[in-house]
Amino acid sequence: MRLFKKGSSGPSNNTKNRANSSPNVNVKSKGSGGGTVSADGKSTVFRVPIPDSVQPGQEFQVYAGNRIVRVKCPPNSQPGQFLQITVPIDPNESSNNNNSNKPNAGAANKSLPPDSPNVCPVEDRDGGPPAYMVTIPEGIRGGSQFPVTIQGQQLVVTCPPNAAPGTKVRIVPPPPPPDDVESSVGISGNPDSKRKLMADEETQLFEVQVPQGVKPGQSFALLAAGVRVLVTCPLNAGPGQRIRFKLPKALTTKRKPRSEAVEIKLSYDKDGWTRTIRVSDMKFQWVRMDDNGDIDTNTRFDAEKSAYVRKLTFQPGGDERVRDGVMTLVPASDAFVDSRVKAYNGEVLVSYSEIAEAQVKGFEEKAVWFQEKCQKLRVEWSEGHMRINVRRNFLLEDSVDAVMSLNRKDLRKVWRFEFIGEMGIDAGGLTREWFELVTQEIFDPDMGLWMSSETNQMCMQINPASKFVCDDYLVYYRFLGRVMGKALFEMQLVNGHMVQYIYKHLLGWPITFKDIATIDEEYHQNLKQLKDLHENGEDLEMLCLDFSTTQEFMGAKEEVDLVPGGSNIEVTNDNFPEYLEACLRYRMMDRVKDQLTELLLGFFDVIPEPLLTVFDFQEIELLMCGLPKIDMDDWREHTEYSGEYEHVNGDYPTCHWFWEVVDEFDQEMKARLLQFVTGTSGVPARGFGVLQGNDGNIRKFTIHGVHVGVCLYPRAHTCFNRIDLPMYETKDELREKLKLAVTMVATGFDIE
Template sequence: MERAMEQLNVQLSRLTRSLRRARTVELPEDNETAVYTLMPMVMADQHRSVAELLMNSKFDVNYAFGRVKRSLLHIAANCGSVECLVLLLKKGANPNYQDISGCTPLHLAARNGQKKCMGRLLEYCADVNICNNEGLTAIHWLAVNGRTELLHDLVQHVSNVDVEDAMGQTALHVACQNGHKTTVLCLLDSGADINRPNVSGATPLYFACSHGQRDTAQILLSRGARYLPDRNGVTPLDLCVQGGYGETCEVLIQHHGRLFQTLIQMTQNEDIKESMLRQVLEHVSQQSESHYQKILTSLAEVATTNGHKLLSLSSNYEAQMKSLLRIVRMFCHVFRLGPSSPNNGNDMGYNGNKTPRSQVFKVRQGQGARRRDPASVRETRVSEQTKHSLQEPLELLWHSLDEWLVLISAELERNRSDPAAGADIASLLLKQPLPEVVMETGGTYAQGEDVISMTANRLSAVIQAFYMCCSCQMPQGMTSPRFIEFVCKHDEVLKCFVTRNPTIIFNHFHFLLECPELMSRFMHIIKAQPFKDRCEWFYEHLLAGQPDSDMVHRPVNENDILLVHRDSIFQSSCEVVSKSSNEKLKQGIAVRFHGEEGMGQGVVREWFDILSNEIINPDYALFTQSADGTTFQPNSNSSVNPDHLNYFRFAGQILGLALYHRQLVNIYFTRSFYKHILGIPVNYQDVASIDPEYAKNLQWILDNDISDLGLELTFSVETDVFGAMEEVPLKPGGMSILVTQDNKAEYVQLVTELRMTRAIQPQINAFLQGFHTFIPPSLIQLFDEYELELLLSGMPEIDVADWSRNTEYTSGYDQDEPIIQWFWEVVHSLTQEERVLLLQFVTGSSRVPHGGFAYLMGGSGLQKFTIAAVPYTANLLPTSSTCINMLKLPEYPTKEILRDRLLVALHCGSYGYTMA
């Protein structure tokens, strides 16, 4: 019994000792195993357990382990385990031992802000001047992380606060780069060299400006930092502008006023991003009225100088043109920020960022007030007189522009009055030598070049600049009356420019898109440009400002995916599109069908294809079939569906999105509906698509004298409203106004508008509201109704052999006639696009029916393509009767004349002359 009790006491003693030591085993003898036993205890700062294990142990406290070869002292300093750190130091751990990267325990403590560990290491003679492999010392780590409270303690032990790393950077360099103001002040107070360059010649001020550290730059400049470039000549201002750091630029300019003009000159440097320059100029201009005026006046002077260089025929056109337009864009951007410049039509009190302009020009405490006299804390406004004076330097350029155009106009007039030159526009565009007054401007020209060829592009670029400057003075969406007057004054010259070189429209005459009054003057020239060129211009302007991206947007989260259900694709698509951001939809579309994994362009194309069929699904009552059975027109009775206007808006969005992203839809509308989308007035011929017989009756009224026929028609019609016939007046009091020979044209037009427009006006408006969300009205008007169909539904493949086999001839033509053989030879030589234009020109549609030309439909049923003879007269163009698919082809004397006249007719489309 006594023996058993003795054994129990021994076991209890061992258990107690084990619990007190927090271990059940002794420290292994080999260092490799022992260090991994100790490491978690050191990290947790279990110093008593570590002391117990190290007691009577042969473990080497300086043993380096792991890939980076660190000791336990490194681990303690890194984790802030101060008790373990002291224990290890007492056991003989080396405070200056360096790991594989050259870091000492003091480096790690400084990097992580372990103040107590740093203090203990310094007590045990840690060397603060040791550099790691990159040349970094402990004070570099403190400066990087802005540990100012630790830095105060450390600098007392540092012999040189300007110790350099491998790149020649001191602690002051890195503190300035990271914007640690108190650290910068501490280093400067400790004697850091404020202008010390690194190996590339970059000073602390350079580092502060490279990262837009405004307050740090302010401290350095107030302490006497010099404005020095690096060894490549890059200055602190260069760095500020490249990064768009407006506040830091402002600080530099405050201390070095000469830099203001340097900033203005930088606007001509094509290597600097324009967006960054805008940010800088915007910030500097908003600091005070004087800054605002000075920047605008300086930009206007630079723009004027560049504009006159551009007008000098000996200058480099491309370089001067880009420079001028770049500077003018920046001028206009800053100008619009002025406190009295108009913004959105009637709100003169807000800038483009919706910040009250009264606040923009206030000096507020905490935003610069401490650097200015408190008496200047007030609201300032730019007066109207001052606003106009800011553009005065540019008036010299506009005056020169006007003189050039007057000179060219006089030259054109001289050529017109010359009997030998003729009076048509083609003669005026023939090459004429530059007059002597032009040569006196200092320009040079090659022998044989004419005034228009030499000046058109240059003057057009200045005209674009003039338009931009006029526009920035007007409310959004309004064209300057001054600019409209300018275009009207020089109308003939500008049309000569465009006729000679149509790309001017696309490159410089952007005002045509924004001002319908001006657009109408040039429309015939614009519509005469190749369809492909107009498409390129359309998408260039449509996508301007959008980031480059694939058609299929790869969203960052599920909310960006359009998740739709196949069994309810119309309703579910309508719901998800209405909830989506229009800007995101413009950037790209990602579609996934519910329960399916597939995504990508194929799924997007399938989605558009299915939706285009659903839009015309009769269950929704949105569209009705036209007389030919292949095209669709808005249903005047669509209100049977209570959501019909929302659905029309959705249909417009889908077609707008498809056009925006160049996706084709499997749907064709009547020619009149395409006209509604384009804003083109309908005419009586368009009625044939929904009621061919009624269209023939209207045609008969126009073609015959109705004076004595006793028709007793009034300006009213009966129309079907949900099965009930109602008489509707065509104009006020129309039921009592008789239709006569004198007013029959008005009657036909009003009937047409009622049937084709008024009856479906709410539906049209809702559709256009959705369509214009993605497609601006000003851009889509570049096309006619035939071309819009091609844009939306694509270019069909046309089999010319099938076409010729299913063509009929009348009025004296047959398939053996030479002119008919010429015609088909010309058709074979046409491009696919031109063949489609021909098909549209004659039939009103680009579509070939299923089964080929044998199934071509007319206004009253099947109607083959027909060619009728017309007597030839000089310059006569072919015409067509679209309701009977008839081409009226004059009896041209040669194949060359036939081809020329046919192409003119096709490219003019319906513009410029009326189709029969």
């Protein structure tokens, strides 16, 4: 697809096509047949991106005009890169060019939805492909995306950086695919990719009726044999028509949850973000279901519903030992992750069926499963192992030099450590000591790289001022990412708990407006007050706010734009949702984007991202930091009571039942309860008596009594280490509601 700003002559790559069943052809310039005709009139040139699943040397299939051609991926190329191909002109295609280039040609016999109201056909006197002028809707700014329907195709257009609402952009839609309903259903990119993906597994055929309201090219979610999948309506199908798709039998086999916590999650059906499997390529994708069970397609920021997921794109070229990458925050519905893990030789080590099955296991079983898969990825001892020598007095410096000199294959070899000048053979003990000491030192706030969270002194967050610590400060974050990945790979423990949203970034989990409160409760409350004013119709222009914020670095205050030129953009009632979105993006990523990018690049140098899809953000903290050793007597002794329980100092049936239920919990559930109330599974070294709150002062674990009419489920206030516990009438009701609240917090659902 090509996109032109009105009055310009140059192309832009800011437009995506989600609907086309083979969108991997981008016409380089106008010409007969949708390509560039050579001087001799015998060939056409196309630019095509390499699909995600294609490796160097493999062939893949693309649409070139109205034909399907096969392309071989060059040795030095990788998925996402564009190739220029030259295709001989088909005489039959040339003879039909005049008809095929007319808008809506051939559409008379199809039941296609009408074009969007902001779409207007453009007459092209040069005989080129059909073009359209699209008016940018209100609320859309440079870089934002919005959907349009053209000739039955639902396209997603990216607003040019220098455009604004009301501006017209020129769109040249890609050619439609062949009219084969079954072969085109849900297939994105390479038509062979789906068949190839399932070639090694037995499949089951499903037939479903396209729901009312679903347009051609639009995705909809459904349950197939108990598995929620994402299906794309073919371009030549519509509501009421029956379409078919296949799923691996291993995926649709009824799997029974292995733990009570998972059973609760799966049985609790409520509006919220959930991870589904795309039928098109078996990749995992986040979707949000509305109250009617349909996919929420709202594109404008909503503080209650919108969510964002980090997207990490690896860059080609550069030093093979240290990959470069770019990280952005994209709408959660645009985020997807591979569901297969391959070895360096291309062999599939873990399939999507195995990953989907592991997702319903209990935490302990997941940990065992994860370790088994890492064993498959580990380089055999006979192929080489690494001996790392460090000086205890210069532990961090020596460790950084050693680890950063390794390539990615070396990171999966067996490591053996030696502390120079000390006797001892590493049989595992020195390795454990090294991981503990090196992570303890790098997380030390005195290093200047990390700082205690404002809402929880047990959690560490990236120090935005770390760029002033040293010139090569980013190396330390890449190093730590590799160390954390290697620790997880070897089932070693990391001596440091991070703030919750960083674990979400590691997993590619949705980030919401509520997550701001986990790092700065006061800032979150200020934004909520502005939100209340906006909802009550107050004039926000009276507050004299703009799209900028003030940050303090090394004692000096600095004004930072939340968007380009933000200090010159006034916050109004019309653009307030965009202001909230900008605040979330800045707090959750942009202010520490460089450091966070290096941390994740180092982590994924060791751990394949698909393996992490089996864990939630609570579980990944428990896996990396270990289950805490909780002294129940110490916990009870240093618990305070407030609200309805204050006057009896906890001498109330509900409080007694609470501790009896917690005593019944296994170690994992106790840790999850601690995460639920305090924001982390970490316990202070000196016990619960020195538990701190968001102000740095002692803030003991608190049970706050409320009536059931105030809230039906227990709810947590992590900045105060407080749990609101309704005055239930029975112990069984308390047990049920407490377990549900504790286990559902990791799903992102709101159970109020």
